[in-house]
Amino acid sequence: MNFSRDAVIQAVGDGLLSFPVTDFDEQGRFDRDSYRQRLEWFVSHEVSAVFVAGGTGEFFNLTLDEFRAVVTVAVETVGGKLPVIASAGLSVGAGKAYARAAEEAGADGILLMPPYLTECPQDGLVEYARNICDSTSINVIYYNRGNGVLEAEAVQQLADACPNLVGLKDGKGDMQLLNQIVKTVGDRLVYVGGVPTAEIFAEAYLSIGVNTYSSAVFNFVPELAVTFYRALRQGDSATVKRITNDFFIPFINLRDRRKGYAVSLIKEGATIIGRSAGSVRAPLVMPNEDECKQLENLVRIARQL
Amino acid sequence: MNFSRDAVIQAVGDGLLSFPVTDFDEQGRFDRDSYRQRLEWFVSHEVSAVFVAGGTGEFFNLTLDEFRAVVTVAVETVGGKLPVIASAGLSVGAGKAYARAAEEAGADGILLMPPYLTECPQDGLVEYARNICDSTSINVIYYNRGNGVLEAEAVQQLADACPNLVGLKDGKGDMQLLNQIVKTVGDRLVYVGGVPTAEIFAEAYLSIGVNTYSSAVFNFVPELAVTFYRALRQGDSATVKRITNDFFIPFINLRDRRKGYAVSLIKEGATIIGRSAGSVRAPLVMPNEDECKQLENLVRIARQL
Amino acid sequence: MNFSRDAVIQAVGDGLLSFPVTDFDEQGRFDRDSYRQRLEWFVSHEVSAVFVAGGTGEFFNLTLDEFRAVVTVAVETVGGKLPVIASAGLSVGAGKAYARAAEEAGADGILLMPPYLTECPQDGLVEYARNICDSTSINVIYYNRGNGVLEAEAVQQLADACPNLVGLKDGKGDMQLLNQIVKTVGDRLVYVGGVPTAEIFAEAYLSIGVNTYSSAVFNFVPELAVTFYRALRQGDSATVKRITNDFFIPFINLRDRRKGYAVSLIKEGATIIGRSAGSVRAPLVMPNEDECKQLENLVRIARQL
Amino acid sequence: MNFSRDAVIQAVGDGLLSFPVTDFDEQGRFDRDSYRQRLEWFVSHEVSAVFVAGGTGEFFNLTLDEFRAVVTVAVETVGGKLPVIASAGLSVGAGKAYARAAEEAGADGILLMPPYLTECPQDGLVEYARNICDSTSINVIYYNRGNGVLEAEAVQQLADACPNLVGLKDGKGDMQLLNQIVKTVGDRLVYVGGVPTAEIFAEAYLSIGVNTYSSAVFNFVPELAVTFYRALRQGDSATVKRITNDFFIPFINLRDRRKGYAVSLIKEGATIIGRSAGSVRAPLVMPNEDECKQLENLVRIARQL
Incomplete structure (x- = not known):
C-alpha cells in the first residue's frame, strides 16, 4: 500500500480509471515482461488509478497464483506513481485469500x-462483503454487478459496517437503482461507472x-479515451457527441x-496497435477476421478524432 | 389543433409535462364534469403541455368512445392555452381510428x-408507426416502451419517413439505448423521459x-412537481437531492x-388531496389501507418540501 | 353456440386444436371467400375444434368489425361440425365487446x-377476467400469457368465481408454474398447450x-400435424422423435x-402449399427470400415424414 | 475411481440421485465427522449415486482445500458402494485443479x-468444458445452468469431442431447449433434471x-423423496399428485x-430432523423463525405421505 485512504478515494473518485488487459504468452501463460511494458505505457498517460486483474483483465480466468503474479508486477511497475487496485x-x-494476496503484493x-x-x-x-472487508486493511470498492447487486439500503448498511469500504462501482447501468444509492448513501462513498463501454453512460x-x-478502450485508443473524459468533464458536449x-x-x-x-475486442485492439497481450482464455473467444477488420477501421477513425 | 408544429415541439421539448388521470364515477363510467375540473386545475399551474388518456390516464382501459369523450372535454377545457396531446x-x-378521433376532437x-x-x-x-403517422395530419410522439421499443437506426428511419413525427418518449430507462438514439437522431426529434416516476431519472x-x-405525481403534489422541475433545470442539486x-x-x-x-397510487393521491378521480379499472387495483396511509404521509411530507 | 358446455370441454380438452390464419386480400382487407375455403379445408381434417382470430389469426391486428366478420364466416362455414372458439x-x-360479438356471431x-x-x-x-366471463353466456378459456399470467391460486379463484370458465391455455412454457396450476386446480378446467410451435412442448x-x-403448423402441413399428434397420444416416441x-x-x-x-412463417407456409392467406399486417413482416426457400424445403421434408 | 464408465452412466441415468449438504461446525469449518455420518446415512437409502460438493453442497462456498477434504471423506465413507461425483x-x-483433486481423492x-x-x-x-474434460480421466457431467447454458448444437460438439463426457444436467428448466438437446444428442449422453426442487419438473x-x-429434499425427508421417485417411475400419478x-x-x-x-431450507431441514449440518455460509442466510416453523410443519406432513 503506497497511498493513504484519502488519496485512494481522491484518485478513484475523480479522473480517468484504467483497466489493463492481462498479458498471456503464446502458451497462454501470464507474460510478466509484456505486462510490465503495458503498465509502463499505461502510467505514461493521464490516468488517476490502475485497476489490475479486473473484468477487462480477466480476473475470472486467473488462478490465485497468477493473480498474485499480476498484482506483484503491477505494484512494482507502477512504483507508487498511482494507486493500484486489484480484485477479490x-x-x-x-475472497479473503485474494484480498490477502493483493495486500501482501502491495x-x-x-x-x-x-x-x-x-x-x-x-x-x-452484505455479510459476504463485510467478511472480506474485515479481513483486509486495504481499501475496498464494491462492484455492484450480476448476482451481487446491492440495493440502496444494503449499500448503506455495508458502508456503515466497513470503514475500509470506500467506493461502489456500478456494473448494472440501472439509473433508478444507482440514483437511489447515490442519493441515499451520498459522499460516504465514491462512485465509479462500470458497465461495459462505460463511456456511453458517462x-x-x-x-x-x-x-x-472504467475505460476499457483506453487499452488501445488511450488518446481518444483521455480526450473523451476531458470533454465530458469540461462540458464540451460537441466533442462528446x-x-x-x-x-x-x-x-x-x-x-x-x-x-x-466487451473483453475480447479490447485484447484484439491491443494487438492492432502493436501492443499484443495475446488471446483471451476460454470461455471467451477472439473476434473473427471480419470483425478484426472492422475494429482496425475504428482504430483508424479514433486516431482522427 | 390549436398549435403549430413548431409550437408543439417547443412545448413538448421543454417544460413540465402533465398527464392527468381519467375520472370515473361511482359506477365506473367516465365522469366529464370531474375531469373538466381536473383539467382547469391542471392548467392553472406552470406546465407546458397536457397529455390526456396517456398511461397515467389509463388509455389501455378506455374504449374508443370513451377516449373520444376524454379528448373532447380536454380540448374544450384547455381552450387553446396549452397543447393537448392524446394517445393512439x-x-x-x-391506431388510425384513435388518431382520427384525436384529430377530430381537436x-x-x-x-x-x-x-x-x-x-x-x-x-x-417502423411500418406500424409509419402507417399511423401517415393517416393523420397532427403531430406524433412515439412511445418507446414494452414490445414496441425501437433502436436508434429504426428511430432514424421513422423520423426520415414521417414529417409529423416530432418526438420520442422513452419508457424503458435504458440509458445506453436512449443515448444511442439521441446521439444518432439528434435534434430532428424532441425527447421526453417517460419511465414510471420519471423524476428519479430526471x-x-x-x-x-x-x-x-412526464410527471405523474403532478396529479396530487403539483407544487412539489414544479419545484423539482425548476430545481433540476436551474442546477439546484441540493433541492433535487x-x-x-x-x-x-x-x-x-x-x-x-x-x-x-405506478397508476393506482396516483389515483389514490388524487383522492387524498380532495380531488378524487374515482378508482382505477381492472386489471389495476387500488392500494390497501396501510398503503393509503403511507401515501397520505408522503403527501404531508411533500407539502413541506 | 352449437355445442353444450360439456361438448366444448370434451373437444378442447382432447384432440388436435386448429388455429387458422386470417386471410387478407391484396389490399390487406379481410378476404371472406378465401377464409371460407380455408375453413372448409380445415374441418376436412381430424381436428377437434377451430380457434378463429387467435394469435396465429392475428387477433391483435383486427378491428372489432373485422373480428365480427371473421367469426361470422367461421361459424357459417364450420356449420356446427366442430366448436368454434373466437377471442377477446x-x-x-x-373484452366485453369482443365477447358479445363472438356470442352474437354464434x-x-x-x-x-x-x-x-x-x-x-x-x-x-382475476377481476379483469371475471368481468368478461360474467358478461357472456359462452365458454371461456383463459390464455395465460405475457402480462396476463395467472399463478395457481389466482386460477383457482377465477375458476371458483366463473362457471363458464372451462379451460386454461398456457402461453408461457414455464413447467413449474403450469404443474402448480394443474395440480392445484385439477380437472375443474381443461388445459391446452399454447406456446409458439407447441409441438416441441407436447x-x-x-x-x-x-x-x-394449439398446432399452428397445421395451417400448412396438416398431415404432419395430425401424424405427430396421433404418435404422441399413442406413445409412439420414435415417430415423435x-x-x-x-x-x-x-x-x-x-x-x-x-x-x-411464429405467425409470419405460418402465413408463408400457406402460400407455399397454394393456399395463400395474403401477408401479415404490420408490426409483423413476411420472411425474406432465403427464409422462404428454407421453409419450402421444410414443407418438402414434412411431406415425406 | 471405483466404477467403470458404463457403471457411472447406468447409475447417473436412472435412479434417485442424492446431493448431500456440506457440514460446517459452529466455527463454520468443514466438519468431517458430521459429514461422514451424513454419508453413511445417505447410502443406507435407495439412491443410485452421491453428488458431493454440488449446488446443495455449497460448492460455490468451498475453497479447493475444503473441497478436497469433502471428496476424500465422501469416497472413504461411501466405500465403493455407489459412484461418488464431485464438482469442478x-x-x-x-476447473482443472478441482477435477484433479476429485480424481486424486477417488x-x-x-x-x-x-x-x-x-x-x-x-x-x-465448449472450449472451456473441453479443456477441463481433457484434463481428467474421470467422467464428466456438464451442468447446463446460468451463464454456462449450452444449446443443442454445442452440446453435440462437446459430446463429439470428449469421450469422458457422459451426461448433461439441466439447471434451467427450459423444456424447449432441453427437448432440442435430448432429441438432437440422444443416448450419447444421460440426462439429469437439476432445477431447484426438481421434483416439480419430474x-x-x-x-x-x-x-x-437431483433430489435436494432427500437431505431431510428421504422417505418422501424415494416414495415420490418410485411413484413417478411406476406411473402412479395419484401419489405424485x-x-x-x-x-x-x-x-x-x-x-x-x-x-x-433452495439451499438454506435444506440445511434447516437437516437440523429439524436432528441431523444438523450447521448453517449455510454467506452470501446465503438461514431462514427466520417463522419460516423454520413452516418448514417443521412440512416435515410433519411429509412423514404422513
Whole structure:
C-alpha cells in the first residue's frame, strides 16, 4: 500500500480509471515482461488509478497464483506513481485469500466482485462483503454487478459496517437503482461507472454524481479515451457527441455481436496497435477476421478524432 | 389543433409535462364534469403541455368512445392555452381510428403506444408507426416502451419517413439505448423521459439532452412537481437531492410493492388531496389501507418540501 | 353456440386444436371467400375444434368489425361440425365487446387474451377476467400469457368465481408454474398447450395432464400435424422423435430468426402449399427470400415424414 | 475411481440421485465427522449415486482445500458402494485443479459448473468444458445452468469431442431447449433434471427421456423423496399428485420467499430432523423463525405421505 485512504478515494473518485488487459504468452501463460511494458505505457498517460486483474483483465480466468503474479508486477511497475487496485471475489473464503494476496503484493485496494454461481439475498451479500472487508486493511470498492447487486439500503448498511469500504462501482447501468444509492448513501462513498463501454453512460453517470468510470478502450485508443473524459468533464458536449457517434456507437454494435466481446475486442485492439497481450482464455473467444477488420477501421477513425 | 408544429415541439421539448388521470364515477363510467375540473386545475399551474388518456390516464382501459369523450372535454377545457396531446396504439387499424378521433376532437398531437400482444421486429414496428403517422395530419410522439421499443437506426428511419413525427418518449430507462438514439437522431426529434416516476431519472435524462419528462405525481403534489422541475433545470442539486430522498425514493418503494401501482397510487393521491378521480379499472387495483396511509404521509411530507 | 358446455370441454380438452390464419386480400382487407375455403379445408381434417382470430389469426391486428366478420364466416362455414372458439381481450370494456360479438356471431367460446400494455397484479387480472366471463353466456378459456399470467391460486379463484370458465391455455412454457396450476386446480378446467410451435412442448405438456395443444403448423402441413399428434397420444416416441428432429427443430431455428415469425412463417407456409392467406399486417413482416426457400424445403421434408 | 464408465452412466441415468449438504461446525469449518455420518446415512437409502460438493453442497462456498477434504471423506465413507461425483468449475485453470483433486481423492466423476462472472459465447463454453474434460480421466457431467447454458448444437460438439463426457444436467428448466438437446444428442449422453426442487419438473423431465433428477429434499425427508421417485417411475400419478400438492407446492412457495433458500431450507431441514449440518455460509442466510416453523410443519406432513 503506497497511498493513504484519502488519496485512494481522491484518485478513484475523480479522473480517468484504467483497466489493463492481462498479458498471456503464446502458451497462454501470464507474460510478466509484456505486462510490465503495458503498465509502463499505461502510467505514461493521464490516468488517476490502475485497476489490475479486473473484468477487462480477466480476473475470472486467473488462478490465485497468477493473480498474485499480476498484482506483484503491477505494484512494482507502477512504483507508487498511482494507486493500484486489484480484485477479490468468488466466496468469503476465496475472497479473503485474494484480498490477502493483493495486500501482501502491495496493492492499495481491491475491487470486490460478486459471489460465484449462487443466488444471493441482500443481507447475505452484505455479510459476504463485510467478511472480506474485515479481513483486509486495504481499501475496498464494491462492484455492484450480476448476482451481487446491492440495493440502496444494503449499500448503506455495508458502508456503515466497513470503514475500509470506500467506493461502489456500478456494473448494472440501472439509473433508478444507482440514483437511489447515490442519493441515499451520498459522499460516504465514491462512485465509479462500470458497465461495459462505460463511456456511453458517462454523461448520465456524471449527472448524478458518478464522476468517473472504467475505460476499457483506453487499452488501445488511450488518446481518444483521455480526450473523451476531458470533454465530458469540461462540458464540451460537441466533442462528446462526435466521439460517441463516430467511435463508441459503432464499437458497441460490434461488441454486441457476441457475448464476451466487451473483453475480447479490447485484447484484439491491443494487438492492432502493436501492443499484443495475446488471446483471451476460454470461455471467451477472439473476434473473427471480419470483425478484426472492422475494429482496425475504428482504430483508424479514433486516431482522427 | 390549436398549435403549430413548431409550437408543439417547443412545448413538448421543454417544460413540465402533465398527464392527468381519467375520472370515473361511482359506477365506473367516465365522469366529464370531474375531469373538466381536473383539467382547469391542471392548467392553472406552470406546465407546458397536457397529455390526456396517456398511461397515467389509463388509455389501455378506455374504449374508443370513451377516449373520444376524454379528448373532447380536454380540448374544450384547455381552450387553446396549452397543447393537448392524446394517445393512439394497439394496431394499425385501431391506431388510425384513435388518431382520427384525436384529430377530430381537436388534439394537437398523439402519443403513439406499442402494438397489442405480439412480438415485433424492428422494421415491422417502423411500418406500424409509419402507417399511423401517415393517416393523420397532427403531430406524433412515439412511445418507446414494452414490445414496441425501437433502436436508434429504426428511430432514424421513422423520423426520415414521417414529417409529423416530432418526438420520442422513452419508457424503458435504458440509458445506453436512449443515448444511442439521441446521439444518432439528434435534434430532428424532441425527447421526453417517460419511465414510471420519471423524476428519479430526471438528471440522467437531462444530461443527454432529454430536457423534460412526464410527471405523474403532478396529479396530487403539483407544487412539489414544479419545484423539482425548476430545481433540476436551474442546477439546484441540493433541492433535487432533498426532494428525491424525502419524497421520490419512499414513493418508489411504495409503488414497487405491487404491479400497476405506478397508476393506482396516483389515483389514490388524487383522492387524498380532495380531488378524487374515482378508482382505477381492472386489471389495476387500488392500494390497501396501510398503503393509503403511507401515501397520505408522503403527501404531508411533500407539502413541506 | 352449437355445442353444450360439456361438448366444448370434451373437444378442447382432447384432440388436435386448429388455429387458422386470417386471410387478407391484396389490399390487406379481410378476404371472406378465401377464409371460407380455408375453413372448409380445415374441418376436412381430424381436428377437434377451430380457434378463429387467435394469435396465429392475428387477433391483435383486427378491428372489432373485422373480428365480427371473421367469426361470422367461421361459424357459417364450420356449420356446427366442430366448436368454434373466437377471442377477446384488451380491456374489460373491449373484452366485453369482443365477447358479445363472438356470442352474437354464434361462437361456442372465447379465448381470453391479456390486457393491453399495463402491468397487472394477480387480483386485478382475476377481476379483469371475471368481468368478461360474467358478461357472456359462452365458454371461456383463459390464455395465460405475457402480462396476463395467472399463478395457481389466482386460477383457482377465477375458476371458483366463473362457471363458464372451462379451460386454461398456457402461453408461457414455464413447467413449474403450469404443474402448480394443474395440480392445484385439477380437472375443474381443461388445459391446452399454447406456446409458439407447441409441438416441441407436447410430451412435457402431456406428462402433467395437458392433453392437447394449439398446432399452428397445421395451417400448412396438416398431415404432419395430425401424424405427430396421433404418435404422441399413442406413445409412439420414435415417430415423435423423427418429426421433431427433421421438422420441428429446424422450423424453430428458422422461427427464432426474427420476432413475430411464429405467425409470419405460418402465413408463408400457406402460400407455399397454394393456399395463400395474403401477408401479415404490420408490426409483423413476411420472411425474406432465403427464409422462404428454407421453409419450402421444410414443407418438402414434412411431406415425406 | 471405483466404477467403470458404463457403471457411472447406468447409475447417473436412472435412479434417485442424492446431493448431500456440506457440514460446517459452529466455527463454520468443514466438519468431517458430521459429514461422514451424513454419508453413511445417505447410502443406507435407495439412491443410485452421491453428488458431493454440488449446488446443495455449497460448492460455490468451498475453497479447493475444503473441497478436497469433502471428496476424500465422501469416497472413504461411501466405500465403493455407489459412484461418488464431485464438482469442478470457475475457470479453465481452477476447473482443472478441482477435477484433479476429485480424481486424486477417488471420485468417479465431476459435475462441471459454469464459468465465474463472465458472459460466454457458445464456442467459448465448449472450449472451456473441453479443456477441463481433457484434463481428467474421470467422467464428466456438464451442468447446463446460468451463464454456462449450452444449446443443442454445442452440446453435440462437446459430446463429439470428449469421450469422458457422459451426461448433461439441466439447471434451467427450459423444456424447449432441453427437448432440442435430448432429441438432437440422444443416448450419447444421460440426462439429469437439476432445477431447484426438481421434483416439480419430474414428470415433464421423464416425458422427454430425462429419467432422473437431483433430489435436494432427500437431505431431510428421504422417505418422501424415494416414495415420490418410485411413484413417478411406476406411473402412479395419484401419489405424485398428492405429494406435489401437500409437500412440494408449499415447499416451493416457502423457497421462493428469498434468494438462495433452495439451499438454506435444506440445511434447516437437516437440523429439524436432528441431523444438523450447521448453517449455510454467506452470501446465503438461514431462514427466520417463522419460516423454520413452516418448514417443521412440512416435515410433519411429509412423514404422513
